[in-house]
Amino acid sequence: MAGNYTVEQFGLLNPVVIVIGLITQLVSNAAVMATGVKLFFMMVGGAGVYALARQFGARRCLSVMAGVAAPLGGFTLFLDATSWVTNLEVWAYFPWVLWGLWRFIVQKKSYWPAFAAGYLTITVAYVQGTVMVVFAFVAFLIWCAIRRTASRALRTVLAGLPMGLLTLALYLPAAPMPAPNTAVRRSLRRRCGTRCWCSPACRRACSSARRCRRACTPPGRRLHRDVDASTRSPRQRQACWWQARSGRR
Numbered sequence: 001m002a003g004n005y006t007v008e009q010f011g012l013l014n015p016v017v018i019v020i021g022l023i024t025q026l027v028s029n030a031a032v033m034a035t036g037v038k039l040f041f042m043m044v045g046g047a048g049v050y051a052l053a054r055q056f057g058a059r060r061c062l063s064v065m066a067g068v069a070a071p072l073g074g075f076t077l078f079l080d081a082t083s084w085v086t087n088l089e090v091w092a093y094f095p096w097v098l099w100g101l102w103r104f105i106v107q108k109k110s111y112w113p114a115f116a117a118g119y120l121t122i123t124v125a126y127v128q129g130t131v132m133v134v135f136a137f138v139a140f141l142i143w144c145a146i147r148r149t150a151s152r153a154l155r156t157v158l159a160g161l162p163m164g165l166l167t168l169a170l171y172l173p174a175a176p177m178p179a180p181n182t183a184v185r186r187s188l189r190r191r192c193g194t195r196c197w198c199s200p201a202c203r204r205a206c207s208s209a210r211r212c213r214r215a216c217t218p219p220g221r222r223l224h225r226d227v228d229a230s231t232r233s234p235r236q237r238q239a240c241w242w243q244a245r246s247g248r249r
Contacts, residue, residue, distance in 0.1 A: 013170065014123040016089075038081050041092040042071035048095030055099055070095075090129025093121040097133055105140060105155045118163045122170060130167055 011017025020037055027033040050067030058066070071077065080088035100114025121129045137160045144153035 011124055014120060014125075016120060017124070034085075038085060038088060041085070041088045042076075042081060045076075045088075045092035045095060046071050048092065048099060052095045052099045052102075055102060086124055086126040087128060089124050090121050090126050090132065093117055093124075094129070094132050094136075097121055098136060101136060101140060101156075101159060104159055105144075105152050108155075111159060114159060115162060119166065122163060122166055125170060127171075130171075133163060 011021075024033055046067040049070040050063045053063035053066045054060070071081070076088065076091060080091060096117035097114065100111075100117045103109045104111045104114045118133055121133055137156060140156045141153060144150075144156060
């Protein structure tokens with residue numbers, strides 16, 4: 001239904017996605033389930049546009065027209081609603097984020113609707129939704145600067161602080177980290193005082209910490225040909241064997 005769930009950590013902390021996953025176990029037809037989920041999010045987005053239009057003072061009939069027309073937009077109807085459910089989900093929540101923030105910052109009402117909408121948008125773990133929320137806060141800060149209202153700017157910052165901490169908690173574990181073989185080579189250098197002697201091709205072939213530990217053993221202790229040879233081409237194995245015999249680094 002959408003993109004790479006392993007990279008995006010799709011909905012691990014999102015209660016709506018969890019409920020959808022539980023309902024999926026009860027529905028045997030995947031096409032029916034996918035269609036129902038997408039129609040649900042299109043209705044949520046349309047209701048959010050209606051609420052936002054009413055909040056800005058639009059008449060009821062015009063607000064209904066805006067709510068009906070929003071899910072029928074070209075990008076939403078022909079891309080999100082057909083094949084990209086994560087983008088459809090963050091699109092559906094975003095009007096509610098704007099509605100809740102305006103309610104908290106301008107009308108000075110409860111913060112929890114804004115936080116609930118922001119939480120659902122961010123925990124989809126689709127980065128476009130998080131970027132949309134960031135731009136919404138930037139727009140509110142610019143609006144407060146134009147109006148010269150320090151109190152509303154402070155409320156904007158206070159509203160964004162929990163969402164910012166939530167974003168860090170969600171995306172920080174997925175930040176790029178040193179590869180395991182790099183960490184093993186560094187530990188071996190500290191332990192035995194020698195540099196990793198295998199070639200760059202061999203270092204790329206070391207796909208696990210165990211293989212890298214064996215591959216990075218200094219010459220004289222273990223021949224490089226003893227390393228798992230199934231991960232290397234015949235040319236790489238021959239080059240590693242000659243490096244082990246000659247003791248080159």
